[in-house]
Amino acid sequence: MSQIELRHVDKSFGAVGVCHDINLTVEEGEFVTLLGSSGCGKTTTLNMVAGLEDPSKGDILIGGRRVNDLSPVQRDVAMVFQNYALYPHMTVAENLGFTLKMRKMAKPQIAERVAAVAASLELTPLLERLPSALSGGQQQRVAIGRALVREPRVFLFDEPFSNLDASLRVKMRAEVKQLHQQLGVTTLFVTHDQEEAMSISDRIAVLNRGKVEQFGTPEEIYSRPATRYVARFIGNPQIDLVPGELEPGADGAVLRLAGVALTLPDFVPPPGAGPAVEVGVRPEHVRLTEAGIPAKVQLVQPVGAATHVVLGWEGGDLIASVPGFVHLSVGAAIHFEIDPRHVLVFDAQSGDRLM
Amino acid sequence: MSQIELRHVDKSFGAVGVCHDINLTVEEGEFVTLLGSSGCGKTTTLNMVAGLEDPSKGDILIGGRRVNDLSPVQRDVAMVFQNYALYPHMTVAENLGFTLKMRKMAKPQIAERVAAVAASLELTPLLERLPSALSGGQQQRVAIGRALVREPRVFLFDEPFSNLDASLRVKMRAEVKQLHQQLGVTTLFVTHDQEEAMSISDRIAVLNRGKVEQFGTPEEIYSRPATRYVARFIGNPQIDLVPGELEPGADGAVLRLAGVALTLPDFVPPPGAGPAVEVGVRPEHVRLTEAGIPAKVQLVQPVGAATHVVLGWEGGDLIASVPGFVHLSVGAAIHFEIDPRHVLVFDAQSGDRLM
Amino acid sequence: QDSTLGVFGPLPPDPAPPGAAKFAGAEFDAWKAANGADVKYDLVAWPQLHDRMATAFASGSAPWDVMYNCGWVPEFESFLLPFVDDLPKELVDDMPGSSFSTVTWNGKRYGAIFTLSLLTLFYNKEHLDEAGLGAPPKDWDEFLRYTKELTRDGRYGFVSNYGDPAGIGGTASYWMAFLQQAGGTMYAEDGSPAFNTEAGVAALQMMIDLQAAGTDPGSISYVGINDATNVLLSGRASMMMNWPFMWKPAQDPKGSQVVGKLAASVLPAGPAGTASIDGTDAWTIGKSTKDAEKARKLIEFYLDPAIQKKQALDTGWLPIRLSVLNDPDVQATMPLAKVVLDQAQHPYDSFVTPDYNEISQAVGTEIQKALQGQKTAAEAIAEAETLASAIIARRG
Amino acid sequence: MSFASARSRDRGFRVLVVVGLILFVVWSAAPILWLIVSSLMQQQALIVQPPDFSLGNFTLENFTEVIVSAAALGRGILNSFIVALFSTAVALVIGAPAAYALARLAVPRANALAFLVLATQMLPGIAIAIPLFLVISRLGLIDNVLALGLVYLSFNLPIVIWILRGFFLAIPEGIEKAAAVDGAGVVGTFLHIVLPISIPPLGAAAVFAFVEAWNEFFFALILTRQDAQTVPLVIAQFAGQYQTLFGQMMAAAAISIAPVIALAIIFRNQIVRGFADGMMKG
Amino acid sequence: MSSTSFERRRRRAGLLFVAPAAIVLLAILAYPIVESFILSTQSVRLVAGGVTKEWNSFANYIRLAGDETFRRAVVNTMIFSFGEVALVVSIGLAVALLLNHPLGRWGFFRIMLVVPWAIAPVANAVLWKWILNSNYGILNGLLKSLGLIEYYQVWLARPWSAFGFLLLIDVWKSVPFIALLLLAGLQRVPQSLYKAAYMDGAGRWQAFRHVTLPTMRSALAIAVVLQTIWSLRVFEIIFVLTRGGPADATVLMNFLAYRVTFNFLDIGYGAAIANIIFALTFLLAITYVWLMQPRKRRISS
Numbered sequence A, B: 001m002s003q004i005e006l007r008h009v010d011k012s013f014g015a016v017g018v019c020h021d022i023n024l025t026v027e028e029g030e031f032v033t034l035l036g037s038s039g040c041g042k043t044t045t046l047n048m049v050a051g052l053e054d055p056s057k058g059d060i061l062i063g064g065r066r067v068n069d070l071s072p073v074q075r076d077v078a079m080v081f082q083n084y085a086l087y088p089h090m091t092v093a094e095n096l097g098f099t100l101k102m103r104k105m106a107k108p109q110i111a112e113r114v115a116a117v118a119a120s121l122e123l124t125p126l127l128e129r130l131p132s133a134l135s136g137g138q139q140q141r142v143a144i145g146r147a148l149v150r151e152p153r154v155f156l157f158d159e160p161f162s163n164l165d166a167s168l169r170v171k172m173r174a175e176v177k178q179l180h181q182q183l184g185v186t187t188l189f190v191t192h193d194q195e196e197a198m199s200i201s202d203r204i205a206v207l208n209r210g211k212v213e214q215f216g217t218p219e220e221i222y223s224r225p226a227t228r229y230v231a232r233f234i235g236n237p238q239i240d241l242v243p244g245e246l247e248p249g250a251d252g253a254v255l256r257l258a259g260v261a262l263t264l265p266d267f268v269p270p271p272g273a274g275p276a277v278e279v280g281v282r283p284e285h286v287r288l289t290e291a292g293i294p295a296k297v298q299l300v301q302p303v304g305a306a307t308h309v310v311l312g313w314e315g316g317d318l319i320a321s322v323p324g325f326v327h328l329s330v331g332a333a334i335h336f337e338i339d340p341r342h343v344l345v346f347d348a349q350s351g352d353r354l355m
Numbered sequence C: 001q002d003s004t005l006g007v008f009g010p011l012p013p014d015p016a017p018p019g020a021a022k023f024a025g026a027e028f029d030a031w032k033a034a035n036g037a038d039v040k041y042d043l044v045a046w047p048q049l050h051d052r053m054a055t056a057f058a059s060g061s062a063p064w065d066v067m068y069n070c071g072w073v074p075e076f077e078s079f080l081l082p083f084v085d086d087l088p089k090e091l092v093d094d095m096p097g098s099s100f101s102t103v104t105w106n107g108k109r110y111g112a113i114f115t116l117s118l119l120t121l122f123y124n125k126e127h128l129d130e131a132g133l134g135a136p137p138k139d140w141d142e143f144l145r146y147t148k149e150l151t152r153d154g155r156y157g158f159v160s161n162y163g164d165p166a167g168i169g170g171t172a173s174y175w176m177a178f179l180q181q182a183g184g185t186m187y188a189e190d191g192s193p194a195f196n197t198e199a200g201v202a203a204l205q206m207m208i209d210l211q212a213a214g215t216d217p218g219s220i221s222y223v224g225i226n227d228a229t230n231v232l233l234s235g236r237a238s239m240m241m242n243w244p245f246m247w248k249p250a251q252d253p254k255g256s257q258v259v260g261k262l263a264a265s266v267l268p269a270g271p272a273g274t275a276s277i278d279g280t281d282a283w284t285i286g287k288s289t290k291d292a293e294k295a296r297k298l299i300e301f302y303l304d305p306a307i308q309k310k311q312a313l314d315t316g317w318l319p320i321r322l323s324v325l326n327d328p329d330v331q332a333t334m335p336l337a338k339v340v341l342d343q344a345q346h347p348y349d350s351f352v353t354p355d356y357n358e359i360s361q362a363v364g365t366e367i368q369k370a371l372q373g374q375k376t377a378a379e380a381i382a383e384a385e386t387l388a389s390a391i392i393a394r395r396g
Numbered sequence D: 001m002s003f004a005s006a007r008s009r010d011r012g013f014r015v016l017v018v019v020g021l022i023l024f025v026v027w028s029a030a031p032i033l034w035l036i037v038s039s040l041m042q043q044q045a046l047i048v049q050p051p052d053f054s055l056g057n058f059t060l061e062n063f064t065e066v067i068v069s070a071a072a073l074g075r076g077i078l079n080s081f082i083v084a085l086f087s088t089a090v091a092l093v094i095g096a097p098a099a100y101a102l103a104r105l106a107v108p109r110a111n112a113l114a115f116l117v118l119a120t121q122m123l124p125g126i127a128i129a130i131p132l133f134l135v136i137s138r139l140g141l142i143d144n145v146l147a148l149g150l151v152y153l154s155f156n157l158p159i160v161i162w163i164l165r166g167f168f169l170a171i172p173e174g175i176e177k178a179a180a181v182d183g184a185g186v187v188g189t190f191l192h193i194v195l196p197i198s199i200p201p202l203g204a205a206a207v208f209a210f211v212e213a214w215n216e217f218f219f220a221l222i223l224t225r226q227d228a229q230t231v232p233l234v235i236a237q238f239a240g241q242y243q244t245l246f247g248q249m250m251a252a253a254a255i256s257i258a259p260v261i262a263l264a265i266i267f268r269n270q271i272v273r274g275f276a277d278g279m280m281k282g
Numbered sequence E: 001m002s003s004t005s006f007e008r009r010r011r012r013a014g015l016l017f018v019a020p021a022a023i024v025l026l027a028i029l030a031y032p033i034v035e036s037f038i039l040s041t042q043s044v045r046l047v048a049g050g051v052t053k054e055w056n057s058f059a060n061y062i063r064l065a066g067d068e069t070f071r072r073a074v075v076n077t078m079i080f081s082f083g084e085v086a087l088v089v090s091i092g093l094a095v096a097l098l099l100n101h102p103l104g105r106w107g108f109f110r111i112m113l114v115v116p117w118a119i120a121p122v123a124n125a126v127l128w129k130w131i132l133n134s135n136y137g138i139l140n141g142l143l144k145s146l147g148l149i150e151y152y153q154v155w156l157a158r159p160w161s162a163f164g165f166l167l168l169i170d171v172w173k174s175v176p177f178i179a180l181l182l183l184a185g186l187q188r189v190p191q192s193l194y195k196a197a198y199m200d201g202a203g204r205w206q207a208f209r210h211v212t213l214p215t216m217r218s219a220l221a222i223a224v225v226l227q228t229i230w231s232l233r234v235f236e237i238i239f240v241l242t243r244g245g246p247a248d249a250t251v252l253m254n255f256l257a258y259r260v261t262f263n264f265l266d267i268g269y270g271a272a273i274a275n276i277i278f279a280l281t282f283l284l285a286i287t288y289v290w291l292m293q294p295r296k297r298r299i300s301s
């Protein structure tokens, strides 16, 4: 039994409230990610689950049992720290083996397990070095290895991949995901990288200033964001928000944005909503066309499989994601279209999604 | 004049060689990125340009002048450190203003510049805090601000965005890029994030174990990688490499991969190449079709705009990038096609690209 | 009925008992055997003796049977046993009567001096000869004139140690010698200070004049007598007031540049004739001793003529017994003995009281000020008497 | 390290450092050099102006004299060793945990407590000498090496606690948290993490405690008789009322420094070893 | 079972960790310290083979107020203490910086560092007494042979000169430990900060001023506080070198307390002086600790 549950958890440092009424359940064997921007309280929340900080209010349960008063060891959690927190006086091998030593495992066994983990993290040639002679990414891999080396009830990861290079990051993601599938260990993962969160998680909790904005599967969060905040946070490049007005139309509603009118079929705005709204358009739903809304090219950012083109038009700036490399020069005139089926509509006041 | 030039630069720590014969020219006003995996010597190279490490061999020139013996101030470079290196006893405002204070700027002016930079980095509410009361990402922003606050001849960035969340990272990218466009300051940027490198750079130098593998524009690097290493390193998800055989065909050549034959029109393999080759296929060039090569779904990773589907077939694993969310269950049977026009062919031995 | 006697005293080269210093070891063993007594020495370097005793007494215990004392008898009186009346009469009679003055308090005699230690004048014969001065100075005038004439060739006519104001051998005690030479005294019959007199001022003036005439200017910085002695022994000063003990080291070529060149005489006479002060190295018995009898026997052994003779011949510390002082062997090896005996014919009061340390500290400090020219002799003496009166008044 | 080399390119500064180091060596060593020279000379050669350095005046006699005749020196060194080792070891063993607790373990009023601990050292030893003598003599522990060691312990402990506390305060919290998650309890964290990364301050504290106990004079004087005499007392014996055997005293002093120097040579690398880099990278 | 929260658990362990040290200190020092406070309110006499103590309220302290020697000792002590702390800490810091420089890392230098400190204070004082002797001291000999002085100087004769030399000797003896302490502190300053400061254009002095000093704050605070305590307890060198002379010019409070207690056997009065030293040390230490305290984490609302 290793379900994690946070009930009405508050945390403040002195007068500064950092977490507010957090409620979250990570089902047994589930992989849940805390996603949020810098300073929103992710690390703090993780620390409370680990037993490294006491919540100011509320309960933390693991496996259905209240663990507020248990030590990290009693909670049987393993954690990868954001700043590595390697033991500076121990070699990589000793860093990896420390937790096993604390568990009084026999030396040869420790060596064996350490060697296995080191191999999987490409740390084998570094085993005898001190952390101070490692590069930033190497240090982070040691920190990950330290958690992998034992088999705890709960895994906690605090941005473990932020210093790894892309290929290693993808590899590590798969590794962690696979590990999770193998061991079925309940995992709480912290990241600020929405793509990472999307690709690795069963469910994602989006945190904003210490509050859970939305808790759902990656698809829910991407396609049906609960709030403007979530919509902006998820997706790369970011969703574009255009101010508009919502008018009841013949069938559904009509959306007016800077002279463009989009008909939203089958959409009946809830009572009290609008008319002022913000309309979210994801870059992949903006198509460059021969005819359509006229615009100018502002910036061209190739990312390999696609190129992000920043368009300037009457309504503001909009990013279009175009497959492959496109050769447009800054300032060129261009036309685009928006797919009304994929448009997201938010109440301008509350930020809640209307459609 | 602020062109940066590295000529035959070597660096070793004791017996360990870290950089080998690095030759690199960053033209005046250019934005060049050093891209490479963890531990490949990026930081070390940057440090040598900054004047924080002496090269073991070779020359470093800035503005055409040999600067090996000059201090960072004399070189007039600003740097953002990978580990932030914030002054723990100074408030954010003092950290930002320190370099100006060292330049004996008047207090009101310092305050003004600091306020401006803080505003652009969303640090204004944190100005009076000490670094120890900041989250990881907040610390990194302060570190960036410290370099932005002065206007040097050369900017050096050591993975400045690695701890920022996605939205801020994109914003910062644009900010830095814009700053670069405004000031035209020669910039050397270090990252392990290929996407970041692609979207921000004029040219990219891909480093591998202390050697420059390829130095070119993002498109060159993505579409015409010089080596297998570069091809694997660039692109997200990673390119798939499938072992195959190259046979001279009627017009061009024929590529055989695990029972599949691809005709490469107009391609004449160079003498001495093959027949053993490795074939690189980027995920966006793998299409799921009704008929085609049969395969099984291994893993489904949604990333928002696209979903990465790992396919298992005779020839190994292959990733297909499919727009939007796709609902495939692991184990399902499926068919796919490879676009022969976009295939990359590498010599299996040397790793050099043949096509 | 074996018993153990604890003996507290100084370490050699200061006057240490037999068995501790290298003399009369065999006799000491024989005595122990004969008396069924074991003797356990607790010896400390001289500068620490007083602290050690003070700590023990202040916490209410005096763990020793026999103790060395040096001018501290009045101070520690309440911890001591007045045993002198129980000594054999012939022994007491064989000691200079005045030697008991520093170990007597409230009319009771608490100690037996075991070495005659009076300040006398040591001088470098060679220097005097070179200056055409045949005999040592006899009076203050000559003393001043000699000092002046001997100050030449990078040498000083006179050297002393004025660095430490307090205690026997401190600045105040030197002045007390001059005071008696001038016919003065420290205390009136009722014990109140009585030194702010012409004699007192004259004595200090004499020290000031000597300073001007050619005293080594370093004297004010020498806190121990050995600092000054070294100057005399290096031949860089010609005259010095010193204790008999220094005779022997002066003859040792390892430490002395003036082997065979030193001579001694009684201190130059002031208006009232010559006078000196007493070094007061005495044996006393602790009140808490379990075997006062045996303790006294041990002191008797220390004062035995044979032992006293060995003490003189082997260590250079003069005996106290008149018979031994007059012994031809002793006088032959230690020509000094005769000089010190002569000196003993004249006053040599050290004016020890329970407040001796405090008073000599106060008086000595005033004298230092006068020697440094911060005050005139009269001012310093007047102030010193005021301070001394206050100290005595406080003791009640 | 390599950064330092990049930075110390500047010649002028290197010259300054070299001059500084030379001055430092002269400043530290000159008086001791004189100690050694004078321990090798006859007194008569030292009291003249200027000292007579002719070869004939050099002798080993002071040393032979000190070793042969003053057997007390050997015993003094042994006693000093016992006392110093005992009080150093115990001061570290009980002082380090106390310092850690006062720095990191949320002990209530830790700052005040730490200051109180230090305050025990603010009363001059002279003031407590007499009551302490009383207690020790009532317990019959006068002239007992271990009693002296305990007294020194009470002097060294507060200082050791203070030194270590200041350093423990600077340890990054992250690694303690990591250790907690890795299964180390408070004791385990202390033993396996905090102590090993605190070798420089531990070294400094140990050297401090050892040297202080080795050289303490006043309490050794009043709390010992003959058997438990420590080295400083033996050295002091050469300074008498009428005569100071300067050469022998310096010879004894030279001998007494030797063990401390030997320790310094053995532990020279431990005394100051830094993990600064690794510490702050993490 | 131990089922308490993280912080409470640590607190409990903390109390256990502190206990042995607290017990040792209490067992050994509590009685003597309390007794010395009591003694200072008593008049103590040695009579009839014993000691009598009589409560005399604050008579000892009142007497201190009118005691000129005491007043002089207080002034001397303050000057000495400030001078010593300033000199020892600054020289110690300079030495630590030298030894932390790559050129100064040779083990020999670290051994040299320990040397002045390893010598027993008694021997040290006698050694210096000979070095400074006005008639045959090596310092005079050296200076004269270098042509720096014409005549041998009496270094310890003039009040300020004697005072200065005492200070110098004590500084010489005290520098090693403080330097060692600061060296240990220097080892903790992260190199990356120097890199950043270097990049920010800070010169050596500025890096020292803005990086080294602030990050060494706690080590410096310890050094200052400990040296203050020690400088107020200076004894041996005065006892051997000057005995407080000439004419009380070098009487420091601790020496005075000693003289009154052990020479004059005025134990109550001596205890009163000692307690004033305690109060003075306490106040100075608190002030220093307060001054050197790192700035509180500031959190804006």
Ligand SMILES: Nc1ncnc2c1ncn2[C@@H]1O[C@H](COP(=O)(O)OP(=O)(O)OP(=O)(O)O)[C@@H](O)[C@H]1O
Pocket: A013, A016, A018, A036, A037, A038, A039, A040, A041, A042, A043, A044, A045, A082, A192, B132, B133, B134, B135, B136, B137, B138, E299
């Ligand atoms: N010890 C502390 N005292 C005061 N404030 C703190 C403390 N630790 C963290 N904070 C503040 O609490 C907030 C949340 O911090 P936390 O470290 O949980 O952020 P985070 O979500 O992990 O951010 P990041 O992605 O940048 O690491 C931040 O605003 C931070 O400044």
Ligand SMILES: Nc1ncnc2c1ncn2[C@@H]1O[C@H](COP(=O)(O)OP(=O)(O)OP(=O)(O)O)[C@@H](O)[C@H]1O
Pocket: A132, A133, A134, A135, A136, A137, A138, B013, B016, B018, B036, B037, B038, B039, B040, B041, B042, B043, B044, B045, B082, B192
């Ligand atoms: N001071 C040092 N001593 C020895 N080896 C070092 C030192 N500093 C770095 N190295 C080694 O040099 C190599 C390159 O280090 P560098 O810090 O330049 O890597 P990097 O490319 O910046 O990696 P990352 O992305 O992980 O920061 C690494 O293998 C590292 O372990």
Ligand SMILES: [Mg+2]
Pocket: A042, A043, A044, A082, A158, B135, B136
């Ligand atoms: Mg965090």
Ligand SMILES: [Mg+2]
Pocket: A135, A136, A137, B042, B043, B044, B082, B158
């Ligand atoms: Mg790096």
